[in-house]
Amino acid sequence: MLTADATLPGLASPAGQGGELHMPSTPAATSGQEGYPEDPKFLISAARRMLYREGLDSQIGGHVSLRVPGEDAFWVTPFQYFDETLPEHVSKVGFDLVVREPGTLPASPGINFHASVMQARPDVNCVVHTHARNMSVLTTTGEPFGNYYTYAGLFHDDVGYFRDDLSLTPDQEGDAIVAALGSKRVVLMSHHGSVHAGDTIERTVAEAIVFELCCGYQVAAMAVGGKPLDDATARTYRDSYIRNGFRELIWEANFRRLRRSDPDLFEAAGR
Numbered sequence: 052m053l054t055a056d057a058t059l060p061g062l063a064s065p066a067g068q069g070g071e072l073h074m075p076s077t078p079a080a081t082s083g084q085e086g087y088p089e090d091p092k093f094l095i096s097a098a099r100r101m102l103y104r105e106g107l108d109s110q111i112g113g114h115v116s117l118r119v120p121g122e123d124a125f126w127v128t129p130f131q132y133f134d135e136t137l138p139e140h141v142s143k144v145g146f147d148l149v150v151r152e153p154g155t156l157p158a159s160p161g162i163n164f165h166a167s168v169m170q171a172r173p174d175v176n177c178v179v180h181t182h183a184r185n186m187s188v189l190t191t192t193g194e195p196f197g198n199y200y201t202y203a204g205l206f207h208d209d210v211g212y213f214r215d216d217l218s219l220t221p222d223q224e225g226d227a228i229v230a231a232l233g234s235k236r237v238v239l240m241s242h243h244g245s246v247h248a249g250d251t252i253e254r255t256v257a258e259a260i261v262f263e264l265c266c267g268y269q270v271a272a273m274a275v276g277g278k279p280l281d282d283a284t285a286r287t288y289r290d291s292y293i294r295n296g297f298r299e300l301i302w303e304a305n306f307r308r309l310r311r312s313d314p315d316l317f318e319a320a321g322r
């Protein structure tokens with residue numbers, strides 16, 4: 052029986068104007084919209100290593116999952132360090148949490164809410180859960196995520212909040228996280244981490260990376276009395292980042308860096 056991450060405390064478990072960015076007007080091509088031209092297990096492995104390299108170390112907790120197109124199932128990672136993930140470690144698990152195709156490491160027991168989110172949100176193909184440091188520290192202040200850095204605009208009005216409740220069953224916890232997420236893209240989990248829900252693995256991973264960066268800026272800014280940007284400015288940045296393919300560019304830059312930093316992944320994948 053798979054149990055919720057939250058039951059394992061030790062593991063837990065400018066609208067349109069923004070010309071200053073000088074980015075391409077057409078977002079880079081991404082996989083994930085029409086099936087997955089890349090091997091999903093390789094993409095997940097690459098995603099985990101990008102998250103690690105960008106400072107989202109989550110010990111052995113935290114997972115990256117990717118919907119299997121046309122099936123009530125998802126690819127998902129085991130309990131392990133983010134920077135050791137290989138394609139062979141990734142399992143295919145049904146939304147009923149029955150393992151359909153086992154990886155060489157056991158499927159994680161903390162993935163119920165990944166299935167819950169994908170079932171509740173047909174627009175979501177990728178879920179990223181991390182225990183990253185800055186976001187976890189920010190939640191201890193009781194302050195909401197704010198626009199303390201331009202990139203934070205990407206999440207303006209798009210962050211929900213959740214607090215672990217160990218009295219919930221795994222299914223109940225999944226429902227509660229779905230409720231906290233609503234139609235948003237991020238759930239900030241008090242004293243725990245975050246859940247990111249997106250349409251492609253590239254965009255979702257980029258958002259997790261940027262979100263952690265922004266939480267770091269916010270914690271530092273709050274410590275010195277810094278003030279957030281106004282909402283209108285944040286919306287302007289948000290629209291510009293999305294329109295200009297900022298998230299795809301982040302993925303591609305991290306992928307190029309991964310070729311240099313993680314040759315074992317590319318060797319294992321025969322790439």
Ligand SMILES: [Zn+2]
Pocket residue numbers: 056057062063064112113180181182243244
């Ligand atoms: Zn967790």
